[in-house]
Amino acid sequence: MSGRRGRVSYTLGDLAAAHAGVRLHGDPTLVVTGVGTLQGARAGELSFLANPLYRRYLATTRASAVIIAAADLEHCPVPALVADNPHLAYARIAALFDAAPDATGQCGVHARAWVSPDAQVAADAWIGPQAVVEAGAEIGARVFVGPGCVVGAGAVLGADTRLVANVTVCHGVRIGERVLIHPGAVIGSDGFGLANDRGRWIKVPQLGSVVIGDDVEIGANTAIDRGALEDTVLEDGVKLDNLIQIAHNVRVGAHTAMAGCVGIAGSVQIGRYCTLAGGVGIAGHLQLGDHVHVTGMSLVTKSLPEAGVYSSGLPVEPGRLWNKVSARLRRLDELFRRVASLEKRLPADSEKS
Numbered sequence: 001m002s003g004r005r006g007r008v009s010y011t012l013g014d015l016a017a018a019h020a021g022v023r024l025h026g027d028p029t030l031v032v033t034g035v036g037t038l039q040g041a042r043a044g045e046l047s048f049l050a051n052p053l054y055r056r057y058l059a060t061t062r063a064s065a066v067i068i069a070a071a072d073l074e075h076c077p078v079p080a081l082v083a084d085n086p087h088l089a090y091a092r093i094a095a096l097f098d099a100a101p102d103a104t105g106q107c108g109v110h111a112r113a114w115v116s117p118d119a120q121v122a123a124d125a126w127i128g129p130q131a132v133v134e135a136g137a138e139i140g141a142r143v144f145v146g147p148g149c150v151v152g153a154g155a156v157l158g159a160d161t162r163l164v165a166n167v168t169v170c171h172g173v174r175i176g177e178r179v180l181i182h183p184g185a186v187i188g189s190d191g192f193g194l195a196n197d198r199g200r201w202i203k204v205p206q207l208g209s210v211v212i213g214d215d216v217e218i219g220a221n222t223a224i225d226r227g228a229l230e231d232t233v234l235e236d237g238v239k240l241d242n243l244i245q246i247a248h249n250v251r252v253g254a255h256t257a258m259a260g261c262v263g264i265a266g267s268v269q270i271g272r273y274c275t276l277a278g279g280v281g282i283a284g285h286l287q288l289g290d291h292v293h294v295t296g297m298s299l300v301t302k303s304l305p306e307a308g309v310y311s312s313g314l315p316v317e318p319g320r321l322w323n324k325v326s327a328r329l330r331r332l333d334e335l336f337r338r339v340a341s342l343e344k345r346l347p348a349d350s351e352k353s
Contacts, residue, residue, distance in 0.1 A: 010096065012024060015032060021083060030065060039057040046067065058075055059075065065080060067086045069082070107125060113133075119139065120137070121133065127145045130147050132150045134152050134153040134155075137151045137156070146165040148165055149167045152171035155169045155171060155173045156173070159178070161177060161178065161180075164181065168186045174211045175187070177214045182218065185220065190226060206228050227249045229249075234252045244263070250270070259279075261279045268282050268285065278296045280294045
């Protein structure tokens with residue numbers, strides 16, 4: 001299956017000239033009309049090779065050109081754009097073919113939106129149908145508030161921020177510039193704070209807010225809770241996938257990225273330039289240093305102050321083998337006791353030998 005094909009076209013020479021660090025090998029007049037995968041691209045499309053797992057598709061690709069690393073150039077059967085980081089080069093070039101609706105130049109308030117007379121909305125912002133902007137909210141220049149969004153009382157949206165659709169920004173939340181928030185995300189709902197009164201749960205007021213820096217992206221149906229006393233903070237450049245839960249008083253350092261279904265408990269401090277793969281869970285009140293990378297489905301139960309890659313859990317195995325491993329795991333305690341008993345019965349001289 002082919003990737004997205006754009007409504008515009010570029011010559012290969014144009015693409016090479018427009019992106020620093022990309023070197024052209026082949027016909028500069030070759031016309032590129034879209035992008036696609038190595039195995040699914042059609043004539044006229046540009047593909048890329050960044051993951052060695054897909055190198056096997058290079059020899060038979062029908063793409064008209066490929067973005068590739070210098071080490072793979074000799075095996076490339078078509079014209080190429082050579083880059084030190086093919087994935088990054090592809091990301092920048094593919095943006096030229098993105099057919100998503102362009103909100104540039106769209107401004108005003110839709111007739112079916114409601115904006116409080118006490119809100120401040122920039123003249124060049126757009127408030128879409130069924131959107132609500134409550135009292136005291138501030139909507140910056142060129143902000144796009146899509147259909148069905150709610151911007152709560154006193155919330156602030158910085159310039160060029162985009163709420164795609166059905167996004168809820170609760171009261172007092174502050175969002176920086178050029179932030180992209182996908183459908184269904186909820187920013188600033190109450191944190192999960194409860195006190196126990198002889199078996200009954202009493203709600204603890206969540207008096208903090210959420211502060212989001214510039215150039216942040218938040219995926220669909222992700223929830224970021226407001227702080228109990230201090231704010232929950234996402235620093236500049238943080239990237240969040242879909243279905244992520246960030247609890248109250250968490251702080252996420254600049255340019256950290258998280259994949260889908262990550263769950264972070266309250267008061268966790270995460271450093272800069274970290275990555276959390278899909279399904280990672282982090283227990284409350286822990287600290288992760290800068291450049292910490294946690295692999296998928298890992299459970300973090302202690303602080304990780306040192307940079308590096310961390311993993312937990314067991315990888316998938318064939319069912320019959322896993323059943324054997326599981327049975328042996330259940331016997332580990334018994335085996336440990338037996339070995340300890342045997343060691344005690346060994347003569348002292350045999351232990352020295």
